[in-house]
Amino acid sequence: MRNLKLTLAYDGTDFAGWQTQLDKRTVQETLEQAIAKLTGEVRVRANASGRTDAGVHAVGQVVNFYSNTQLTCDVLVRAINAHLPHDVSVFAAEDMPQVFDANHDAVRKLYRYVIHDGAVPSPFLRRYCCQSRHPLDASLMARAAESLKGRHDFHSFETDWPNRMSSVRTVTHLAVNRFGDYIWIDVEADGFLYNMVRAIAGTLINVGRGFWPLEKVQEILSAEDRTQAGPTASAQGLFLMRVTY
């Protein structure tokens, strides 16, 4: 049996997230059904690098699945896309060793959080960014973000989630950039806690609008207390960009 790795993108707006749920439209079920229709295999199980929440987008989500299909990888990409709706696309397929696991073998993941702080949001980009009613100081946000780089207990930036062993994660890259009225926060880490990027975004937005001094971010981190951090920023600004193995 082949172990196939897929790289896919999806517009999360009309999905109830990655993971299959009863009576909800999810990316996992949509993808599994497309593969099943194509291969005729009944029990297709797509194993993703991680679940994304309702409304969260992906540019480079990675999954693996087992199949006896004889199709070449190039044909597989085209054929799966022919069975997918317009808000999901597979960009690449690759044969992997039997042991490859898209979830457990992920070494790092890169997320991007996009904010618009202009007076008039574009109707074409509104689904893909979080709207800030206040103009933000992106360079202040970048400086405030410095204290989150490296290995820390990020308990202040996680929504409670059962069965977590540890909230210690290593942020390998964290940058805040602006282009025009758009600000994006890139966070790469060896793993992410539940709602971690959105809590970081909500916190940095509070700094960027002048509501908090930049030193506050270090205090929040040290407190290891979620109530100290900013709100969980809206899902529609979040993109899973890349998974590194």
Added chain:
Amino acid sequence: MRNLKLTLAYDGTDFAGWQTQLDKRTVQETLEQAIAKLTGEVRVRANASGRTDAGVHAVGQVVNFYSNTQLTCDVLVRAINAHLPHDVSVFAAEDMPQVFDANHDAVRKLYRYVIHDGAVPSPFLRRYCCQSRHPLDASLMARAAESLKGRHDFHSFETDWPNRMSSVRTVTHLAVNRFGDYIWIDVEADGFLYNMVRAIAGTLINVGRGFWPLEKVQEILSAEDRTQAGPTASAQGLFLMRVTY
């Protein structure tokens, strides 16, 4: 009474076009209702540079309307946007002389038609381009487009429409460009016939995929017969970019 000019953008996907129709969601009714809520004026009539069809987008549609509102133009932009749904945005408001008519005074309009010819369309851009199953030769399309520049009878490129006096129009600018897997056709003219840009796009696509020689476009133009030209390309690739007064 003030005569106000608005410049607006909309994502046409979920609209049945510009013009108000019974039981359908249209941009005109959506905008008029937003203004009416804001000003308390019952009979608001938004007069556009031209109607756009169902699914067609606008980056720079222009309308004018009469109102007794006391709000400054800057406040008006923000206030109207606060009453608009996420797929329409007003970018600018301006006081105009009483006689200004957004429809009759338009001197030129620029439309852009966007085509994607890559193997895998982006889930984020699929709503905003027409997908070609064949790779297209954009430079051949650009050469073929040359014969459409200038003043001609464009009857071969119009869908029948009652009460048309003449099909003669002047195309002041026509260009075909490519960036990556995206091709865009810009057409600026002193006026447009019904479905004219989409018929031009459908014709140039036939040339770009090698189905027709480039000389065919001149023959189609001379024939003054709609059945000679290519199909009307899909609405979702079309954008009204700019109206010049």
